[in-house]
Amino acid sequence: MxxxxxxxxxxxxxxxxxxxxxxxxxxxxxxxxxxxxxPTAAQRAERLAADRDVARRLVGVELSDEEFDEAPDVLGNIYKIAAEKARTARGTAA
CATH class of the missing domain: 1.10.1220 (Arc Repressor Mutant)
Known part of the structure:
Protein backbone atom coordinates (compact mmCIF):
# COMPACT_ATOMS: atom_id res chain seq x y z
CA MET A 1 0.00 0.00 0.00
CA PRO A 39 -18.90 9.04 3.58
CA THR A 40 -18.49 11.35 0.63
CA ALA A 41 -21.44 13.25 -0.83
CA ALA A 42 -21.63 10.69 -3.63
CA GLN A 43 -21.65 7.80 -1.14
CA ARG A 44 -24.40 9.49 0.91
CA ALA A 45 -26.48 10.01 -2.23
CA GLU A 46 -25.96 6.37 -3.20
CA ARG A 47 -27.09 5.19 0.24
CA LEU A 48 -30.12 7.48 0.16
CA ALA A 49 -31.18 6.12 -3.23
CA ALA A 50 -30.74 2.53 -2.01
CA ASP A 51 -32.69 3.23 1.19
CA ARG A 52 -35.51 4.82 -0.78
CA ASP A 53 -35.64 1.80 -3.10
CA VAL A 54 -35.97 -0.50 -0.07
CA ALA A 55 -38.72 1.69 1.39
CA ARG A 56 -40.59 1.65 -1.92
CA ARG A 57 -40.45 -2.14 -2.07
CA LEU A 58 -41.53 -2.54 1.57
CA VAL A 59 -44.39 -0.07 1.31
CA GLY A 60 -45.44 -1.41 -2.08
CA VAL A 61 -46.18 2.08 -3.37
CA GLU A 62 -44.09 4.00 -5.84
CA LEU A 63 -43.05 7.28 -4.20
CA SER A 64 -41.10 9.92 -6.07
CA ASP A 65 -37.95 11.46 -4.63
CA GLU A 66 -39.91 14.70 -4.25
CA GLU A 67 -42.52 12.90 -2.16
CA PHE A 68 -39.77 11.48 0.05
CA ASP A 69 -38.29 14.96 0.45
CA GLU A 70 -41.68 16.37 1.49
CA ALA A 71 -42.45 13.54 3.93
CA PRO A 72 -42.26 14.21 7.66
CA ASP A 73 -39.03 13.36 9.46
CA VAL A 74 -40.37 10.33 11.34
CA LEU A 75 -37.07 9.39 12.97
CA GLY A 76 -36.42 13.00 13.92
CA ASN A 77 -39.86 13.21 15.48
CA ILE A 78 -39.23 10.01 17.46
CA TYR A 79 -35.98 11.51 18.79
CA LYS A 80 -37.81 14.70 19.78
CA ILE A 81 -40.50 12.74 21.63
CA ALA A 82 -37.89 10.60 23.42
CA ALA A 83 -35.89 13.70 24.40
CA GLU A 84 -39.00 15.39 25.78
CA LYS A 85 -39.89 12.27 27.80
CA ALA A 86 -36.32 12.14 29.15
CA ARG A 87 -36.47 15.83 30.15
CA THR A 88 -39.82 15.29 31.81
CA ALA A 89 -38.56 12.22 33.68
CA ARG A 90 -35.50 14.14 34.91
CA GLY A 91 -37.70 17.01 36.00
CA THR A 92 -39.97 14.78 38.08
CA ALA A 93 -37.07 12.76 39.51
CA ALA A 94 -35.22 15.86 40.74
Whole structure:
Protein backbone atom coordinates (compact mmCIF):
# COMPACT_ATOMS: atom_id res chain seq x y z
CA MET A 1 0.00 0.00 0.00
CA UNK A 2 1.36 3.41 -0.93
CA UNK A 3 1.49 5.98 1.86
CA UNK A 4 1.54 9.76 1.92
CA UNK A 5 2.29 12.58 4.31
CA UNK A 6 -0.36 14.92 5.67
CA UNK A 7 0.71 18.17 7.28
CA UNK A 8 -1.17 19.28 10.38
CA UNK A 9 -0.28 21.42 13.35
CA UNK A 10 1.68 19.84 16.20
CA UNK A 11 -1.37 20.14 18.43
CA UNK A 12 -3.52 18.18 15.99
CA UNK A 13 -0.79 15.59 15.50
CA UNK A 14 -0.41 15.13 19.25
CA UNK A 15 -4.16 14.90 19.74
CA UNK A 16 -4.46 12.27 17.01
CA UNK A 17 -1.50 10.35 18.43
CA UNK A 18 -3.16 10.28 21.85
CA UNK A 19 -6.43 9.04 20.35
CA UNK A 20 -4.58 6.35 18.42
CA UNK A 21 -2.70 5.19 21.51
CA UNK A 22 -5.91 5.06 23.58
CA UNK A 23 -7.49 2.88 20.90
CA UNK A 24 -4.46 0.62 20.53
CA UNK A 25 -3.79 1.54 16.93
CA UNK A 26 -1.23 3.39 14.89
CA UNK A 27 -1.77 6.96 13.79
CA UNK A 28 -2.24 5.77 10.21
CA UNK A 29 -4.84 3.21 11.30
CA UNK A 30 -6.70 5.91 13.23
CA UNK A 31 -6.78 8.23 10.23
CA UNK A 32 -8.02 5.39 8.01
CA UNK A 33 -10.77 4.54 10.54
CA UNK A 34 -11.84 8.19 10.84
CA UNK A 35 -11.93 8.56 7.05
CA UNK A 36 -13.97 5.36 6.66
CA UNK A 37 -16.59 6.77 9.05
CA UNK A 38 -17.15 9.84 6.86
CA PRO A 39 -18.90 9.04 3.58
CA THR A 40 -18.49 11.35 0.63
CA ALA A 41 -21.44 13.25 -0.83
CA ALA A 42 -21.63 10.69 -3.63
CA GLN A 43 -21.65 7.80 -1.14
CA ARG A 44 -24.40 9.49 0.91
CA ALA A 45 -26.48 10.01 -2.23
CA GLU A 46 -25.96 6.37 -3.20
CA ARG A 47 -27.09 5.19 0.24
CA LEU A 48 -30.12 7.48 0.16
CA ALA A 49 -31.18 6.12 -3.23
CA ALA A 50 -30.74 2.53 -2.01
CA ASP A 51 -32.69 3.23 1.19
CA ARG A 52 -35.51 4.82 -0.78
CA ASP A 53 -35.64 1.80 -3.10
CA VAL A 54 -35.97 -0.50 -0.07
CA ALA A 55 -38.72 1.69 1.39
CA ARG A 56 -40.59 1.65 -1.92
CA ARG A 57 -40.45 -2.14 -2.07
CA LEU A 58 -41.53 -2.54 1.57
CA VAL A 59 -44.39 -0.07 1.31
CA GLY A 60 -45.44 -1.41 -2.08
CA VAL A 61 -46.18 2.08 -3.37
CA GLU A 62 -44.09 4.00 -5.84
CA LEU A 63 -43.05 7.28 -4.20
CA SER A 64 -41.10 9.92 -6.07
CA ASP A 65 -37.95 11.46 -4.63
CA GLU A 66 -39.91 14.70 -4.25
CA GLU A 67 -42.52 12.90 -2.16
CA PHE A 68 -39.77 11.48 0.05
CA ASP A 69 -38.29 14.96 0.45
CA GLU A 70 -41.68 16.37 1.49
CA ALA A 71 -42.45 13.54 3.93
CA PRO A 72 -42.26 14.21 7.66
CA ASP A 73 -39.03 13.36 9.46
CA VAL A 74 -40.37 10.33 11.34
CA LEU A 75 -37.07 9.39 12.97
CA GLY A 76 -36.42 13.00 13.92
CA ASN A 77 -39.86 13.21 15.48
CA ILE A 78 -39.23 10.01 17.46
CA TYR A 79 -35.98 11.51 18.79
CA LYS A 80 -37.81 14.70 19.78
CA ILE A 81 -40.50 12.74 21.63
CA ALA A 82 -37.89 10.60 23.42
CA ALA A 83 -35.89 13.70 24.40
CA GLU A 84 -39.00 15.39 25.78
CA LYS A 85 -39.89 12.27 27.80
CA ALA A 86 -36.32 12.14 29.15
CA ARG A 87 -36.47 15.83 30.15
CA THR A 88 -39.82 15.29 31.81
CA ALA A 89 -38.56 12.22 33.68
CA ARG A 90 -35.50 14.14 34.91
CA GLY A 91 -37.70 17.01 36.00
CA THR A 92 -39.97 14.78 38.08
CA ALA A 93 -37.07 12.76 39.51
CA ALA A 94 -35.22 15.86 40.74
Missing amino acids: ATTTIQVSREVRDHLATLAKERGMSLGQLIEALAAEQ
